[in-house]
Amino acid sequence: MTPLTAAVPVFAVRLAAVTTVPVSAPLVVRTMEIDAPGPLLDLLPENAPMAWTRRGEGIVGWGEAARFDTVGPHRFATADRWWRRMVGTAVVRDEVGLPGTGPVAFGSFAFDDMPGASTLVLPETVVGHRGGRWWVTTVSVSGNLPGLPDVLADAAPRRPEAVTFADGSHDGTEWERIVAEAVSRINAGDLEKVVLARDMIAESAARIDQRWPIQRLAERYPRCWTFSVDGLLGATPELLVRRERGLVTSRVLAGTIRRSGDDAHDLALAASLARSSKDLEEHEYAVRSVANALDPFCSSMNVPEAPFVLHLPNVMHLATDLAGVASDGSSALGLASALHPSAAVGGTPTSAARELIREIEDLDRGRYAGPVGWIDGDGDGEWGIALRCAALDRADDSRMRLFAGCGIVAGSDPEAELAESVAKLVPMRDALSG
Numbered sequence: 001m002t003p004l005t006a007a008v009p010v011f012a013v014r015l016a017a018v019t020t021v022p023v024s025a026p027l028v029v030r031t032m033e034i035d036a037p038g039p040l041l042d043l044l045p046e047n048a049p050m051a052w053t054r055r056g057e058g059i060v061g062w063g064e065a066a067r068f069d070t071v072g073p074h075r076f077a078t079a080d081r082w083w084r085r086m087v088g089t090a091v092v093r094d095e096v097g098l099p100g101t102g103p104v105a106f107g108s109f110a111f112d113d114m115p116g117a118s119t120l121v122l123p124e125t126v127v128g129h130r131g132g133r134w135w136v137t138t139v140s141v142s143g144n145l146p147g148l149p150d151v152l153a154d155a156a157p158r159r160p161e162a163v164t165f166a167d168g169s170h171d172g173t174e175w176e177r178i179v180a181e182a183v184s185r186i187n188a189g190d191l192e193k194v195v196l197a198r199d200m201i202a203e204s205a206a207r208i209d210q211r212w213p214i215q216r217l218a219e220r221y222p223r224c225w226t227f228s229v230d231g232l233l234g235a236t237p238e239l240l241v242r243r244e245r246g247l248v249t250s251r252v253l254a255g256t257i258r259r260s261g262d263d264a265h266d267l268a269l270a271a272s273l274a275r276s277s278k279d280l281e282e283h284e285y286a287v288r289s290v291a292n293a294l295d296p297f298c299s300s301m302n303v304p305e306a307p308f309v310l311h312l313p314n315v316m317h318l319a320t321d322l323a324g325v326a327s328d329g330s331s332a333l334g335l336a337s338a339l340h341p342s343a344a345v346g347g348t349p350t351s352a353a354r355e356l357i358r359e360i361e362d363l364d365r366g367r368y369a370g371p372v373g374w375i376d377g378d379g380d381g382e383w384g385i386a387l388r389c390a391a392l393d394r395a396d397d398s399r400m401r402l403f404a405g406c407g408i409v410a411g412s413d414p415e416a417e418l419a420e421s422v423a424k425l426v427p428m429r430d431a432l433s434g
């Protein structure tokens with residue numbers, strides 16, 4: 001372990017920002033085009049699988065050429081600086097030249113400043129697929145040009161054994177009380193919106209093969225981004241930010257209704273969601289928080305006037321896609337840092353919402369609701385909000401902690417919010433159950 005030196009603020013070092021390779025190591029990176037090797041997620045090994053995929057495209061990675069672990073209020077800035085330094089001195093041979101080729105790090109950041117660990121991982125091997133092209137990237141820290149590895153499907157994952165679920169920090173009744181407290185604070189004028197979360201513990205009879213839930217989520221939630229980074233995995237419908245060759249995009253969600261299972265009825269529910277003043281208000285807070293945060297980084301921005309309804313198998317959301325033209329050199333991670341926490345996972349105003357979450361939620365969110373995604377050597381990348389996800393217990397790999405949260409506004413009903421949280425836990429519960 002080599003501690004970071006010089007440019008890193010002193011307190012960040014004290015808070016254990018560490019990297020597993022000396023920052024001066026000669027990083028050699030090679031990307032080559034390959035023939036289609038089969039579905040990306042089938043390539044993942046059981047040990048520490050990394051993924052960011054949607055509709056079969058994206059990137060998967062394994063092995064660890066380098067990693068950066070950090071905590072605290074400057075976690076994004078220290079990680080961004082580490083990454084710039086890594087790629088700034090790297091020798092790169094990239095025969096494909098797309099966003100996501102060349103050096104790529106997967107990352108996952110804690111929701112709050114404390115507690116919670118944040119990580120960037122540079123895999124030894126990354127395989128990517130986009131628009132009919134496939135590539136493999138290999139990384140060497142020994143200074144030699146890495147050879148082309150075999151890119152083959154791994155053995156099929158094992159189904160988790162006899163999984164049971166139990167309440168996490170609070171049972172449903174306690175959580176409803178917390179939600180009621182938030183509603184009374186909102187009615188008292190302390191703030192406009194706060195997002196409150198709850199957790200659930202899944203326990204299997206044996207070590208959980210993370211690839212099983214990853215593959216199930218990708219199959220069942222093709223409109224979501226399926227991710228896996230350092231033991232945090234899920235399928236999120238919400239894209240905090242994408243930066244790609246000067247174009248900045250974001251998908252904002254807020255306002256939710258549960259699916260009924262009957263298509264005709266669901267269409268009527270979708271129409272009522274699009275007219276619901278409570279949900280439209282909640283959505284407006286979220287869109288405004290993202291548009292305001294992106295404004296300083298964009299020369300122009302398109303913010304649609306009305307949201308559309310995003311249909312997922314378990315719930316429907318009000319959704320807005322924003323797009324802007326980047327006006328400075330901020331990386332995708334820098335933009336994610338500026339956006340986090342948006343009103344979709346924090347609230348409005350942000351500082352009052354964060355304080356109320358710390359005061360009444362009584363839950364260590366860890367990396368749930370934090371940015372998760374990837375960054376490449378040009379600073380392009382995609383960062384989702386880690387929702388509909390679970391974290392593997394680092395001390396016991398037969399246990400996972402599942403999370404779900406709901407936006408609370410003046411008109412929120414605690415019982416309905418609990419039911420919404422149950423619906424949001426369904427993707428991970430089902431993915432672990434079979």
Ligand SMILES: C=C(O[C@@H]1C=C(C(=O)O)C=C[C@H]1O)C(=O)O
Nearest residue numbers: 253255256344387404405406407
């Ligand atoms: C916080 C979560 O979801 C967020 C809250 C939503 C809402 O309250 O309507 C909708 C989508 C997400 O922005 C979660 O899934 O855990």
